[in-house]
Amino acid sequence: MSRALPRIAARRDLGTRLLVAIIVVVIVGGATAWVVAARVGPAIFHSHMARISGTNPDAIVHAEAAFRTASALSLALALAAAMIASVVVSLFLTSRITRSLAPVIHAARRVARKDYTARVPEAGMGTEFGDLADAVNTMAMDLEHIEQSRTQMLGDLAHEMRTPIATLGGYLEAIADGLEHADAATLAMLREQVARLSRLSEDIALVTSAEEGRLTMRRKPTSVMLIVHDAVTQATARFSARKVALDVRVATTGTSASADTTVDVDADRIAQVLTNLLDNALRHTPPGGAVTVATELAPTVVRITVSDDGEGIPAEHVAHVFDRFYRVDTARDRAHGGSGVGLSIAKSITEAHGGTITAQSDGPGRGAQFTVVLPLAERSPHPPIGFGS
Template sequence: MRLFARLFLSHLLVLLVAEGTLLLAAELLASGFFRHHVDEMVRLIGPRGAALRPDLEAGMRGTLTGALLASLPIATLLAALTALLASRRVVRSVQLLERGSREIAAGHFERRLPETGRDELTDLARSFNRMAASLERVEESRAELIGNVGHELRSPLAALRGYAEALVDGVMTPEQAGTAILREVRAMDRLAGDLSAISRIEAGRVELHPVDFSAADLLRAAFERFEAAFEERGVRLELRAAALPVRADFERSLQVLSNLLSNALRHTPPGGQVSVRVRGGRGEVRFEVTDSGPGIPAEHLERIFERFYRVDAARSRQAGGSGVGLTIARGLARAMDGQLTVTSGPQGSTFTLRLPAGV
């Protein structure tokens, strides 16, 4: 049976039960209501009034019953119309939801339901619209990701084709071509690894091992990893360590800090400086990585942590950036109950990694 028929019959059933209850109650309780009036009539009639009492009571009961029976068709009709309208409204909302769900299943994530009213059906429509908006964002993100991955793969694949053709034509020696091909394969392998990391982070499947460690130990490990790279580029690396306790995954924290230092080195010209300062307070430890590069324009700050977003796409790709490093860094920071933020100006940028303080 269709929903409309079930709702309508349910309303009618409730109506019939109510009418039957009303008639039964009237038969049982009516005499108690008009007894006083019968007594008054008997008193006014006089000595013959006592003999007429049964007729008077029967007449009043019959009149009341007749009035109730006469009003039942009208009440039933009005109640049926009300039930019809109420059932149609509920069914119409359910039908809209059903059509919207079918369109969402077909991939039309822009579909929205009207949010008129203040009842539970409106709340349901509002929840449906929020779900549709979330799915629309996911679909846009998926399409953007596919496009970005295709774009990122296009450059190394084109390079591989060029090296292969140069090798076949004898323009490059096998050693030269092999070195160049290996470089491009490593770039593709790095991109695949970064995409896998993003997938695990966004799915909440990152394995973490929180421990208490000193912020100075983390900076020391980062310095040992990047000392040679900074010297080779001619950029000064300054560390202002403090022995503050941190509660986080040491290796993941080092991965985030390494990403920030690599990013700062890539955007700081030779002769510039990158400094790392540690501050504490309010139950957290802050690692501030500041570079003396050109800074990030204000219109790019809101999107700097998006996947594959680059302020200067050409320079980042030539320098080896995959465009997802900051996305991974922020995801790891949040997974460790921390946060990663950025401020920037003409004199450079500052990335701040916040991690929970240890004991």
């Protein structure tokens, strides 16, 4: 029997609990009012009657009895009315609360079943219920976005891996059957496909670590111009081979960054951002074109802009260029050899440093511009790591 009671109590819903609590409050309040009225009222009435001179004692006793009866009857009727009103209001309130919570419970159960389209309508029950509905809806939308990204990423990853794996499998099978020979050219091609898979694996691991905040960084004040100089120097040979001009310029507006302009960053990571942007510009700029790297100093940030006069980006694609595996022209980009996550890596690393990265293009054939904004390092008595260090 003692075990059954807790089970029954545990099954009570919120509306029942609220109703019981309100009834208990009304009963306690009524009992308190009854005790106070029974003790205080007659005493005060007797004191006033005693002050009236010439009053017959029998009349006083009769008046006091009449007072007690009238007070008790009036108080009983008032408490009964209060009890009925409280029960009615409590039933209405608990019903409203229960109806307002039902959509939240239903939506939460749908989300638990991986139905992320569930939404909670506005209940009209105040700020708290509104905040609860907004929180559940935001959670569902975030989970829906994550699930869509996960599904798309797995599909894109499988698509990216299919070509090199098929190539490796086909050639290995042909070599085993004696249809191909493992000469230098074939082995070089196989090594290239293995390297492509290795790069893809490393890029996915890097962008995932950055997005989840697990990216290891060794931050220290570093010269902006040193980072730009090193990235341009490393890319010069690739640009020369493609006959694309690569130029470093000062900003056309504002103040150009100088050798003593420092940012608190992991220099290798930011160099990787610039390398990815330069590689992206090189892939989409035809021979004879030009790519420009410009720096601009603002009061609290520095802007590094990589712009080209190449293929450009259609307006409907600009907002998606930082998505993993997103390609404006799938066949053409894949032929260029990109893994499809270079810009995603650049975005994740930049945001991990507290910065932002944006893309802009006036349309196809009119080039593109990528701007990295990084907060300046706080001034310190120690010299920055820069040229000649």
